[in-house]
Amino acid sequence: MTVVVRTITRLLLPISLVFGGYVVMHGHLTPGGGFQGGAVAASGLALVIVAFGAERLAGKKGLFSALESFGGVAFAALGFLGLGVTFFANVLAGSGKLFGHPVPYGPNPGDLNTAGTLPLMNWAVGFKVLAGLSAVVLLFALFGGESDR
Amino acid sequence: MIGNLPFVVCMILIALGLWTLLAKRNLIKLVIGMSLIESGVNLFLVSLGYVHGGIPPIYTYAPSGAPMVLPTPQALTLTSIVIGVATSALMLAFAVVIYRHKGTLDARKIRDLRG
Amino acid sequence: MSQWLAIGAFCLAAGFLIFGAVALRPFGEPTRTEMDDYFNRYSQPEVAANNAVTAIVFDYRGYDTLGEATVLFTAVTGVALILRKVRK
Numbered sequence: 235m236t237v238v239v240r241t242i243t244r245l246l247l248p249i250s251l252v253f254g255g256y257v258v259m260h261g262h263l264t265p266g267g268g269f270q271g272g273a274v275a276a277s278g279l280a281l282v283i284v285a286f287g288a289e290r291l292a293g294k295k296g297l298f299s300a301l302e303s304f305g306g307v308a309f310a311a312l313g314f315l316g317l318g319v320t321f322f323a324n325v326l327a328g329s330g331k332l333f334g335h336p337v338p339y340g341p342n343p344g345d346l347n348t349a350g351t352l353p354l355m356n357w358a359v360g361f362k363v364l365a366g367l368s369a370v371v372l373l374f375a376l377f378g379g380e381s382d383r
Numbered sequence: 384m385i386g387n388l389p390f391v392v393c394m395i396l397i398a399l400g401l402w403t404l405l406a407k408r409n410l411i412k413l414v415i416g417m418s419l420i421e422s423g424v425n426l427f428l429v430s431l432g433y434v435h436g437g438i439p440p441i442y443t444y445a446p447s448g449a450p451m452v453l454p455t456p457q458a459l460t461l462t463s464i465v466i467g468v469a470t471s472a473l474m475l476a477f478a479v480v481i482y483r484h485k486g487t488l489d490a491r492k493i494r495d496l497r498g
Numbered sequence: 499m500s501q502w503l504a505i506g507a508f509c510l511a512a513g514f515l516i517f518g519a520v521a522l523r524p525f526g527e528p529t530r531t532e533m534d535d536y537f538n539r540y541s542q543p544e545v546a547a548n549n550a551v552t553a554i555v556f557d558y559r560g561y562d563t564l565g566e567a568t569v570l571f572t573a574v575t576g577v578a579l580i581l582r583k584v585r586k
Contacts, residue, residue: 387519387520387524387525388525389525390519390522391519391520394516397515398508398512398515401508402508405504430525431528432534433526433528434526435527440537440538440551441550441551442542442548442549442550451538451550453534454534454537454551455533455537455554458551458554458555461551462562466569469569469570469572469573472577473573473576473580476577476581477580479581480580480581
C-alpha cells in the first residue's frame with residue numbers, strides 16, 4: 235500500500251490496541267466486556283494485515299494459535315476455582331482477596347477493584363477473540379498466494 | 384400497529400434477507416442474505432426488553448428514579464452475534480474454495496452431488 | 499413454475515412474520531418475570547459488579563459463555579482446515 239496508508243496504520247495500531255484493552259478491562263463497570271473489546275483490538279490487527287501485506291505476518295501463525303489456546307484454557311480453568319460451591323462460582327467477589335471489594339447498593343462511580351473473577355474471565359475471552367479473529371483474516375489473506383492449480 | 388413499529392421493521396429486515404436467499408444466484412449474495420437475517424433477529428431480541436422511560440441496566444453514574452430495561456435479552460444477543468460471525472466465516476471459506484475448484488460462483492452450475 | 503412457487507412461499511413467510519409482529523404485546527411493556535427483577539436487584543450484592551449484563555454472561559449463565567467460546571474455537575479451526583495449502 236502507499237506511504238499515506240502505512241503511516242496512518244503505524245499511528246492507529248497502538249491506539250486501537252489500547253482502546254480494546256480499555257473496553258476489556260472495564261467490562262464490569264461500563265458497557266463492554268471480553269467479546270466487544272477483543273473485536274475492537276482485532277480490527278486494528280486487520281488494518282495491519284491490509285496495509286502491510288499478509289507475507290509480513292505469515293511467520294506468526296504459531297503465536298496466534300498459542301494465544302487463543304491460552305485464552306480458552308484460562309477461561310475453563312477459572313471455572314474450577316469455585317468448585318467447593320459449584321462450577322463457575324464467584325468466590326472472589328466480596329471477600330478481601332484480589333478484586334474483592336464490596337459494592338454499595340445504588341448508583342455509584344465505579345470501582346475497578348470489584349467483581350471477583352469477572353475481570354480475569356474478561357481478559358481470557360478478550361485474548362481468545364483477538365487471536366481468533368486475527369487468525370481468520372490472516373488465513374483469508376494468505377490463501378491463493380503461490381499455489382497454482 | 385404504529386405502536387409496534389420497531390417489531391415490524393425487524394420483520395421487514397428478516398423478510399428482505401429471506402428474499403435474497405430465495406432469488407439470488409451468486410454465492411456471495413447468499414452469504415449477505417444470511418447476514419441480513421441474523422441482523423434482523425438480533426435487533427428483534429434486543430428490542431423485546433425495552434421498558435418505557437428505561438435506562439441501561441448499569442449502576443455506574445446511573446440517574447436515579449428510572450426503571451431499568453431487562454438485561455436478559457441483551458445477554459442472549461451477545462452469544463447470537465458471535466455465532467453469526469462463526470457461520471459467516473465458514474461460509475465465506477467454502478465460497479473461496481469452490482471458486483478455486485470450479486471457476487464460477489453461480490449456485491446453479493455447481494451440481495456435482497446431484498442425483 | 500418454480501418462480502411462482504418461490505414467490506408464493508416468500509409471500510406466505512413475510513405475511514406470517516408481519517402478522518406475528520403486529521399481534522405481540524405493545525412495544526415498551528414486556529412481560530415482567532421474576533428472573534429479570536432478581537438480576538437487576540441482586541447483581542450488586544452477590545456478584546459485586548455494576549454491569550448487570552456482564553454479570554449474567556459471566557456469572558449467572560457462565561455455561562453458555564463456555565459453549566460460545568467453544569463455537570468460536572471450532573470456527574477458527576474449521577477455517578484453518580479449509581484454507582490450507584495442499585502440497586502437490
